Amino acid sequence: MADSSDPIALLDSAFRGATAAAFPEIGDSDPLITASKQAALGDFQSNVAMGLSKRVGKPPREVATAIVAKAAAMPELQQIAEPLSDKSIAGPGFINIRLKGEALAALLSAMDTPSLGVPAPDVKETIAVDLCGVNLAKQMHVGHLRATIIGDALARVFERLGHKVIRQNHLGDWGLPIAMVTAKIAADANSGKINLDTLKLDDLDKAYKQAQRECTADEAGLAAVERFQLGPKARAELEEQVRGAKEKLAAAKLTLVKLQSHDPEIYAVWQRIAKITVDECVAVCGRLHATVRAEDTAGESSYSNELAEIVDDLVKRGIAEESDGALVVRLDGPDDLDDRGQKITEPCIVRKSDGGFLYATTDLAGIRRRVRKFGASRLVYAVDARQSLHFQQVFAAARKAGYARKPNGENAPLRHAGFGMVLGEDGRPFKTRSGDNVKLTDLIDEAHQRASAEVNRRSAALPEAERDRIAEVVGVAAIKYADLCNDRMKDYVFSFDRMVAFEGNTGPYLLYAFARINSILRKAQAEKSIDTGPGAPFRKAALHIVQPQEKTLALAILRYPGALKSMADACEPHRLCGFLYDLAGAFSSFYDACPVLAADNESTVLSRLRLCDLTGRVLRDGLTTLGLPVVERM
RNA sequence: GCGGGCGUAGCUCAAUUGGAUAGAGCACCUGACUACGGAUCAGGAGGUUGCAGGUUCGACUCCUGCCGCCCGUGCCA
Numbered sequence: 001m002a003d004s005s006d007p008i009a010l011l012d013s014a015f016r017g018a019t020a021a022a023f024p025e026i027g028d029s030d031p032l033i034t035a036s037k038q039a040a041l042g043d044f045q046s047n048v049a050m051g052l053s054k055r056v057g058k059p060p061r062e063v064a065t066a067i068v069a070k071a072a073a074m075p076e077l078q079q080i081a082e083p084l085s086d087k088s089i090a091g092p093g094f095i096n097i098r099l100k101g102e103a104l105a106a107l108l109s110a111m112d113t114p115s116l117g118v119p120a121p122d123v124k125e126t127i128a129v130d131l132c133g134v135n136l137a138k139q140m141h142v143g144h145l146r147a148t149i150i151g152d153a154l155a156r157v158f159e160r161l162g163h164k165v166i167r168q169n170h171l172g173d174w175g176l177p178i179a180m181v182t183a184k185i186a187a188d189a190n191s192g193k194i195n196l197d198t199l200k201l202d203d204l205d206k207a208y209k210q211a212q213r214e215c216t217a218d219e220a221g222l223a224a225v226e227r228f229q230l231g232p233k234a235r236a237e238l239e240e241q242v243r244g245a246k247e248k249l250a251a252a253k254l255t256l257v258k259l260q261s262h263d264p265e266i267y268a269v270w271q272r273i274a275k276i277t278v279d280e281c282v283a284v285c286g287r288l289h290a291t292v293r294a295e296d297t298a299g300e301s302s303y304s305n306e307l308a309e310i311v312d313d314l315v316k317r318g319i320a321e322e323s324d325g326a327l328v329v330r331l332d333g334p335d336d337l338d339d340r341g342q343k344i345t346e347p348c349i350v351r352k353s354d355g356g357f358l359y360a361t362t363d364l365a366g367i368r369r370r371v372r373k374f375g376a377s378r379l380v381y382a383v384d385a386r387q388s389l390h391f392q393q394v395f396a397a398a399r400k401a402g403y404a405r406k407p408n409g410e411n412a413p414l415r416h417a418g419f420g421m422v423l424g425e426d427g428r429p430f431k432t433r434s435g436d437n438v439k440l441t442d443l444i445d446e447a448h449q450r451a452s453a454e455v456n457r458r459s460a461a462l463p464e465a466e467r468d469r470i471a472e473v474v475g476v477a478a479i480k481y482a483d484l485c486n487d488r489m490k491d492y493v494f495s496f497d498r499m500v501a502f503e504g505n506t507g508p509y510l511l512y513a514f515a516r517i518n519s520i521l522r523k524a525q526a527e528k529s530i531d532t533g534p535g536a537p538f539r540k541a542a543l544h545i546v547q548p549q550e551k552t553l554a555l556a557i558l559r560y561p562g563a564l565k566s567m568a569d570a571c572e573p574h575r576l577c578g579f580l581y582d583l584a585g586a587f588s589s590f591y592d593a594c595p596v597l598a599a600d601n602e603s604t605v606l607s608r609l610r611l612c613d614l615t616g617r618v619l620r621d622g623l624t625t626l627g628l629p630v631v632e633r634m
Numbered sequence: 635g636c637g638g639g640c641g642u643a644g645c646u647c648a649a650u651u652g653g654a655u656a657g658a659g660c661a662c663c664u665g666a667c668u669a670c671g672g673a674u675c676a677g678g679a680g681g682u683u684g685c686a687g688g689u690u691c692g693a694c695u696c697c698u699g700c701c702g703c704c705c706g707u708g709c710c711a
Contacts, residue, residue, distance in 0.1 A: 032653090034650060034653085035650070036654090037649090037650090037653090037654075037657085038654080038655085041654075045653090045654090047652095047653060050653080050691065050692080051652095053691075054691095059691090060691065090654075091653085091654050091691095091692095092653085092654085092691050092692070093691085094653075094654065135711085172711065175710085175711075176710085177710085177711080300711090323708075323709095324708075324709080325709085326708070326709050328708070328709090340638095342637080342638090343637095344637095345636080345637075345707090346637090346706095346707065346708065347708065348708090349708055349709055351709085352709045353709060354709080356709085358709070358710080358711080359710080359711050362711095385638095385639075385705080386705055386706065387706090387711095388638070388639085388705085388706075389637080389638080389706055389707070390706090390711095418639095420639085420640085420704095420705095421704090421705090454673075458671090458673065459671095474673095485647080485648090486646090486647060486648085487647085487648085489639070489640085490639085490640070490647090491639095491640085491704080492646085492647085493645095493646065493647095495646080498645095498646070498659090498660070501659095501660075501673090502673045503659075503660075503673065503674095504658080504659035504660065504673095505646095505647080505648090505658065505659050505660095506659085506673090508673060509659095509673065509674090511673090512671085512673050512674080513673095513674090515671075515673095516670085516671055516673095516674085519670075519671060520670055520671095523670060524670090527670090559650095562650090563650095566650075570651095574647095574648085575650085578648070578649090578650095578658095581658080581659095582658095585658090585675095588674060588675065589674095589675065589676090591670080591671095591674080591675085592666090592674070592675040592676080593675080593676095595669055595670065596669095596670060597669085597670050598669050598670060633671090634671095634673085
């Protein structure tokens with residue numbers, strides 16, 4: 001019937017034509033087709049008349065009447081929509097459109113393909129997604145949760161739409177803090193205190209914090225002792241601390257130099273630390289059902305020998321200039337605007353006055369590599385919103401330097417998909433009772449544990465091993481969905497209690513809907529001997545969209561390709577979450593009102609079974625695209 | 635100081651980017667036939683969208699000015 005199964009696209013085309021025919025002097029104009037909010041009004045609506053009113057100098061209802069007259073006569077529209085008339089015009093000039101049941105069935109059939117109605121992209125892009133962003137020698141904690149979950153979801157949606165995705169885990173593995181811990185580990189290994197071969201990330205995490213403490217001179221404490229005359233003992237202790245810290249810091253700086261010159265012994269220790277970190281990171285991401293592999297990791301160290309060259313390049317071409325001994329790229333020119341078209345007042349510092357490079361320099365190198373070496377046509381960064389200014393500076397500097405320029409001469413779009421903080425139920429940053437960051441493994445464990453209690457209670461009949469596997473999936477789905485379902489930019493409140501209540505708008509509710517669908521298909525096979533295999537006849541059965549719940553479900557299913565596109569365009573996973581929740585809700589209502597296996601005739605049974613199957617495949621596909629694991633039964 | 639973000643039902647969040655009576659979930663209340671999984675469904679109650687103006691057919695959305703919270707702001711990453 002149509003080359004597209006998206007009703008909005010079909011209506012857009014028809015109303016665009018009708019509008020042009022009614023008002024040739026206007027030329028092409030967007031018919032503003034949207035799904036109706038209230039089913040009572042219609043399925044879709046065009047809001048073009050109100051906007052056009054002023055341009056053609058006629059009252060909006062008159063404009064709507066003229067467009068309706070043209071549209072009503074179009075065969076392509078007659079085929080899919082109920083006849084239009086003056087009664088289709090409501091309020092100030094809304095044009096309400098209702099689809100025919102047969103048209104819905106035909107559209108669903110057209111969509112019922114392996115791609116589920118998602119068209120191949122006009123141009124296949126290569127998109128680099130920055131995600132995860134862990135640090136050497138540190139456990140993954142809540143601070144990495146959103147960068148991993150959101151970044152993975154964005155990577156998945158781009159892949160789903162047919163693009164090539166390059167994941168980049170920008171590992172913080174270089175610089176003085178890293179040298180501090182490396183120096184400590186090397187010293188401890190030399191003195192036999194630790195064994196490099198059996199070292200765990202937990203040990204590294206402790207060593208990191210300790211090294212940090214040991215290298216930080218408590219000058220404030222010493223000053224306080226002097227000011228308040230706290231006595232010789234306290235004074236001696238603090239003087240000792242400050243002297244020790246200065247020694248350790250000097251040693252760390254020496255280690256940094258050794259690291260940078262690839263001193264065999266220090267470099268080997270550092271590599272060992274890096275391996276332990278990355279292995280653990282990959283394992284945790286695996287538990288989180290997020291795709292981050294070792295080969296997706298590009299440490300800051302991997303850019304270290306490009307930084308001097310980049311800065312030279314910037315200076316030579318007059319892009320960077322000296323300022324107070326540092327080298328900066330000024331971004332106050334007319335072309336140096338941020339994402340919102342605002343001026344950037346602060347310059348981007350690319351080299352410190354002591355000659356050292358900064359993370360801005362590394363990020364510039366990252367942009368250059370992603371565009372030039374990997375051929376990325378678009379860059380997306382799933383990084384904390386607090387780094388917004390930093391990215392606007394780096395992006396503007398990269399554009400200025402031409403590092404974002406694609407082979408065709410255009411700049412690759414650079415996008416910071418920032419996100420808000422994870423808060424505890426007290427509204428403050430989510431921490432443990434003792435004030436530490438919550439480790440992701442602990443977070444997953446607790447979700448798993450809480451899910452176990454629910455699964456054991458509700459599904460006692462399932463084998464224990466399966467219940468445990470289900471509980472882990474449910475726990476991870478609960479964590480991830482809770483994160484993805486709100487507006488990325490906002491902070492959100494992390495609550496196990498709400499997540500594992502499993503009621504309402506939660507990951508488990510979506511998994512449950514999926515499990516119920518599978519249950520029907522299993523039962524169809526087992527009790528009614530209906531073949532439900534891959535090429536089974538019911539998958540081609542005629543669809544009858546009759547009951548209101550069937551119609552609502554059909555309209556929901558058809559929105560799927562648009563929901564994916566919307567999520568990808570805005571880099572906002574909560575849009576797909578909202579769609580899936582609507583879909584699951586539409587299915588639940590359908591399930592409640594429309595018997596499938598017990599329907600009163602065979603034709604209805606097969607039609608509804610096919611509707612279930614299609615819903616299930618869309619649910620699975622959508623959940624997978626968000627990065628949520630699914631189970632067949634729970 | 636300057637820049638940015640946020641403020642929506644008791645609580646947690648939406649609102650197709652300017653569209654119709656601002657929607658969900660939790661909690662609260664009322665219902666659901668010995669039908670496919672009650673982790674469900676149908677319904678009720680709950681709102682001056684921080685405040686005050688403005689723009690227009692129409693504003694949670696855009697503009698201006700305030701109030702409150704958070705974040706960032708030249709040599710950490």
